[in-house]
Amino acid sequence: MKNLTFFLLVFASTIALAQTITGPELLKKSIQFHDPNNNWETFDGSFIVSMKMPNKPERQSNITISLPKEYFSLQTIKDSLVIESVINKLDCTLSINGSTDLSETLKKEHNLNCKRANLFKDYYTYLYGLPMKLNDEGTIIHPNVTQKIFKGKDYLVLKATYSKEVGKDTWYFYFNPETFAMEVYQFFKDETKNDGEYILLTELETINGIKMPKNRAWYYNKNDKYLATDILSKNASK
Known part of the structure; x- marks a missing residue:
């Protein structure tokens, strides 16, 4: 019962935050988590x-x-x-x-x-370079933040589309509502067809002062089929 009560409280607080925070504000908070010293611009x-x-x-x-x-x-x-x-x-x-x-x-x-x-x-x-790359010219950050439970976890979700010169895909970025760490992202070529892929991010590796996801596991949206996992590590010679 205590666990259920705690989950409901967290769920309610995430909904409340999603209703008050804007897309650009959420992006800014996530960049502060991943790149607190603005190292990406000179990476x-x-x-x-x-x-x-x-x-x-x-x-x-x-x-x-x-x-x-x-x-x-x-x-x-x-x-x-x-x-x-x-x-x-x-x-x-x-x-x-x-x-x-x-x-x-x-x-x-x-x-x-x-x-x-x-x-x-x-x-x-x-x-x-994510989430910092979402500040690039041609990226359209949608103002409304949504709350979503994905794979059993609660997230604040940011939607990004792109100018026609940059790209046609629709992307969703899922952030931890407490730390603002980026933990999932998902893209669609045509959202009505549920095509594209989602990527689960676990653990962190700090490279040049930037907290980058260590593990990226790729899956198809349409059937959850597992594709591959990218594992990040430091270059010992650098």
């Missing part, structure tokens, strides 16, 4: 992302992001090959085992090209 660091997928070998990626230098590097190890893509401002460099003298056949075999390198730059910078 210059490296980290490791290990991806675990069903019935596939684990894949490790060494990632370097320098926002001031406009530099991005993604290095993956595949069998005995070290495959690296580097974006340095407008320049793109592709290499395998340190060699940039690559045939078109070899690049095609390993799906290695500059368009894909830029996509990875945007992907990793966006995901590991």
Whole structure:
């Protein structure tokens, strides 16, 4: 009975908070939790992302992001090959085992090209820059915050859409109502079809003073099918 009473009190307080806090205010509080010293704007660091997928070998990626230098590097190890893509401002460099003298056949075999390198730059910078990246130009933060129970937990939910130049997806970000930590996010291509995916975030890893989610577990919205888990760790050499 005590547990039920406590749950109802928490539930009621979350509803009350959702009714009084605006979307921009919620985002600001979450950024204060994840990046209290405003380090993201000058982020210059490296980290490791290990991806675990069903019935596939684990894949490790060494990632370097320098926002001031406009530099991005993604290095993956595949069998005995070290495959690296580097974006340095407008320049793109592709290499395998340190060699940039690559045939078109070899690049095609390993799906290695500059368009894909830029996509990875945007992907990793966006995901590991959240929730700070929600302040980027072209992001539309909806003013109304909702309260939702998702996978048995109570959340404050922020909706974000994007200008047509930036993107077409609809995103929802789920925040802990007590700490304002980001614990789930979800996106839809077409919400009426319940497509897209949701991502459960657990634990934290502090990289350059920023509290980043350590584990990201990906699932389909439509059937809860598990896809993969990304595990973040510090680069010991940095």
